[in-house]
Amino acid sequence: MKRFALLLAFLALMAACTHRSEPGWKLVWEEEFDGESLDPTIWSRIPRGTADWNNYHSSDDRCFALRDGRLVLRGIVNDDRAADTAAYLTGGVETRGKHAFDGGRIEIRAKLQGARGAWPAFWLMPFDEEHEGWPHCGEIDIMERLNFDTFAYQTTHSYYSSEFGGGLGIKNDPPHGGTGPIDPDAFNVYGVDFWPDSLVFRINGRRTFAYPRIETDREGQFPFCRPWFLMLDMQLGGSWVGKVDPADLPVEMEIDWVRHYQWE
Template identity: 75%
Template structure:
């Protein structure tokens, strides 16, 4: 699909945007096709190990990363040397933290998620100004999370309002939508000053609006964001990992950023 789309759109950026899934009125302003032999280090970094569930298996191990056939491949593997690294599993993830910001517009990522028990791939956004916004004050936008072998994806926002104050349904802060679990799907979000609108395969799915409220931190999302794409294994939400189902891969075909014209 990618090569057909690119050949049809090679003449101009506007044609590329129109032919590859954006609606009229949206202009492509940035893209990552993962066509080279190495990851663009001016934009991307490997996510380091951290304490949270989503980060406690992240690794720089080369076996967790590949650039293959114009795609970024992120893997979850069994750690076969726990003397060098005590984590039972190792996972690959990349982010644009400190390097590339997304401010407003539409962000889309085309990816295929291979299933495994305990697999938790995610595509998400956090505030670019990391020192200014401590979680959850600056919010979190989960463009896609998928668990195990599920045929649904979760799309959610988190903030001081939803997490600290616990107000998750006024307005509703997340939903799920069906995906083809064996194919590539396009996961997207539109970032507006008054709403966050989620999409899957070009279809509007769910919107989280700014509302009038005397509670603080309800809509912190109208700020520059950085993008995270990561394979994750295990944790309180997804549950235990079955090592017999590893390695597991997350294939990322492209990332695109559009602005409304």
């Protein structure tokens, strides 16, 4: 077990250096979270909504921090139900309407605390999504981790693959998601590469899953060749992750950096 842990730590370290060592990729944008506050021309706090994943999103400052060059997003017990009736409060940020990612490779280095009901996620939605409803517009989940899992989910959604929103629900032709191992006690690097014929997902520099464009007469199989905005959020509770255990809170994730590359 000790050797396995050392191997995971080594792989994570090597993945953190991929922007310097891997040929062919040019760094075109990065966020290092080194300032005293987030750049308001890039980032906004995610507002609360009615969807399963954002029942507890809040602008409460306790859910956000910049610490040692890292963005910290927290899930906490709400101690003032008179001011806000939600049982819990969570923090998330997004580049919606401000900064688009158009192809290339996107990577995020982060450390995730575990908790019962914790559901941290990094995901992409179309920059022009207001012109097209979900799931027709597509969705790319770079990382979702549940509870204390030692692996992360990486998933694509579209009208073709989704069983919700009136979609066709074709999940396995081809498979629309996969998983990859993580070191739950360390920083890991989560990424996706955009190619004209596929999306290729990675964890710590290693390929975990690919979703191909296929020849089909069915609608909406590969709506992924478009600009996207990025969402980073600490989620709590929901039908997929299960109930929250308040004894495990607060829970947080630390995001070291976000990097965007283009293939040269």
